[in-house]
Amino acid sequence: MSIETRNADLHGPTRTPTMHTDPAIVLKEIDAFVRARFDIAHDDPDFKSDVHLFDYGYLDSFGAQELIAHIESTYDISIGNDDLVRYPLNTLNEISAFVVDRKTGLR
Secondary structure: OOHHHHHHHHHOOOOOOOOOOOHHHHHHHHHHHHHHHOOOOOOOOOOOOOOOOOOOOOOOHHHHHHHHHHHHHHHOOOOOHHHHHHOOOOOHHHHHHHHHHHHOOOO
16 A cells, blocks of 8 residues: 555545635635534524634634644645734634635735
């Protein structure tokens, strides 16, 4: 078994990075991932693009790491510890704006 096959078995299929820089598309994609991965109902009245994901209990520190890994692999960007301190990344709006800015070289 090759290393690539073992890695795919451990981490799922390799994803082709998304090149979207349209904020609405990026927001929709991140929203869909968070809802699916963390079992958030589509009719949850509190889950909106500006809700604080941590204060409202949608994500914890483990979920944050999973979301960061997903964003890095999906959008082919890097999110460092400095970014987590420098930029607010607590809502879907903030996260999607960061992704678009990073993809376009603004951050």
